[in-house]
Amino acid sequence: MKFSIKICVPEWEVAQEWGDYHIALAMKKYFYKLGHEAIIQIMPEWYNGDDADCDAVIHLRGLNRYHVSLKHVNVVWNISHPKMVSVEEYEDYDIVFVASEFYAKNLDKRLRTMVVPLLQCTDPDLFYPEATQEYSADLLFVANSRNIHRKVLKDLLPTEYYLKVWGNRWEQFIDQKYIQGQYFPNEKLRQLYSSCKILLNDHWDDMRENGFISNRIFDAFACKAFVISDEVAGLQDILQESVITYCGPEDLRGKISYYLENLDKCREIVEVGYTEVITRHTFRDRVALILDYVEPLVKGGLAKKRNGHQFQLMLKEKDDEIKYWKDAFKQKEMELERMIKEFQSSLSWRITKPLRVVHSLIFSKKGNYSFSSRDDNSIGKIQTLPQVEDGIGESHALEEISARHVSGLFDIAALRHLNKLFPPIETPKYHKDAIFERARRRFEFLNSQQIQLHGKVLLELGAGCGENLIVSLQYGLNKAVGIDTKPNKFEQLLNDIPEEDRNLLEFLCADAENFSLNKQFDLILSFNSFEHFSDPESVVQNVYKHLLPGGVAYFEFAPLFYSPWGAHRYHVIHVPYIQILFPNEVVYQFYYHVLKARSPINQYSGEPVSPTDPYPEMNKWKVWQFEQLFFESDGWEVVYFRKITDYRYKWFISLFTGKLEQLTEEDLYVSGLRVVLRKK
Structure with missing residues (x-):
């Protein structure tokens, strides 16, 4: 395999x-x-x-x-x-x-x-006893800080013992005398573990609470290192009580003193852990x-x-229905065939054709179907195509259908039927845990780009509920300021943070596009806003003005207007690319009056939405325009630039070539951008 x-x-x-x-x-x-x-x-x-x-x-x-x-x-x-x-x-x-x-x-x-x-494990080809005098120490801790003070060092320091710490970004938290270096090669890590008297270990909170044991413990025992760690569910049972755990600063210091004075006892304990790891916990x-x-x-x-599993993924039936997916599958086919017959009798066949292709792609068992036209007035005969492969970034074996076959009727009835065919897409969760988790990922990304966060001052454009501001304090920022036009959202989360942290947060009710402050910042963030800004160039210039020299701007936004969900109506309209396929008046009527998904008022300006432009909140910029803005604006260094692609619906939009004449593949399949800029 x-x-x-x-x-x-x-x-x-x-x-x-x-x-x-x-x-x-x-x-x-x-x-x-x-x-x-x-x-x-x-x-x-x-x-x-x-x-x-x-x-x-x-x-x-x-x-x-x-x-x-x-x-x-x-x-x-x-x-x-x-x-x-x-x-x-x-x-x-x-x-x-x-x-x-x-x-x-x-x-x-x-x-x-x-x-x-x-469970995690060790590689005995890399981790085995190899002590050297060069790396000897009473205590050893090997980990990066990720701009967060680690629990075991917090509980220990200061200490009278000879402690060595390896990892990056520790200068902001501990005395320089403990720090040995920012990086140690993984292939030589056994020398550090083998040479210390006690190896210290801790876990991130969610790992500790849910019983996820660090790989460092397995690697340490393979090197016959003695380990003291925080407590983790199941740890003692799995490693035969060979890991000494502690439950507070005093307990930690007491156990360090005891075992440094009883090294023979340490060696006995280590042998138990070594045997357990080498016999049961290796990568083999x-x-x-x-x-x-x-x-x-x-x-x-x-x-x-995959028929059954694909049906489960796409239609998300209930558990008891999934057990009988074959029957449900058959019923769905009959229902869709009925829809197609309705289309043939009531609508132009030119929209029926791509609809049947949609049907066959989702529900065909033996192959997927296209149609070759005999003339402009007949549907044509069915031709079986090779099996279509599902998944992002994969090509689909579809014959190109001429633009004259699909440029006909795209009205509300057609949109309504297509909306029934396409399953709802997974949308971001907006409960408290989910938004905080997304915020943490953003700061972890900045950490991965070696962006210094500790002691810095942050500004966020379009701060929304303020989750990024709140999470930023966990990464050592001194101050976090947010700008938004709706301050009430921010106030909802303030009750969840300690009183002393609230003084580090500030929220300003202002327009993120035209703000002006009498201060500069180390870091300016903007998430899911640049596709909405009416003048992105002016925003970038304003960000530059409010950044300190060497300051960093981090922009991440999606979906772009011409990508599958660029209409920003995906929570109720499940058809991709509606902004390209359907006239503006059709989308306006379907979204605002048929579905009544939202009042026809521009949420940004407060003015009525025009049927000629049902997407007033979108700037409709293309990828090349954003690239030109970020790469060619004076005074910036591009630290990171990534195009986020979505090819899942290439098979669908490729059916409508007549609608795509002014669009490139990049316009259609780049759904978002992630950009980090540094002010020179």
């Missing part, structure tokens, strides 16, 4: 700094040793087609979600931060591996998908278990028998 291991590393240049990369390397090695192939794909490569000949995909779930392709057996291994992954995301996969026995039991009660505990053990679960699915042809 051949596997694709997908990791959340943003670019190859920084791969060595990411723990996920070293896990993927170890997995690849042991797949090979057990007679299989594997490739590693970083985030920009996830949808480039290099996995076309792979039997299965293993996603090491990090900071970003992977959208599965139904042509593979899909496996996720969640090794950390369980709160970042929703039940809906887990349900996309065929097998869910979780690095916690405790969390796996809880998750199994909530999922239809199989859940299997798969983990890869062998993955193969036990995945191989039957691959050999059984799961990826070729």
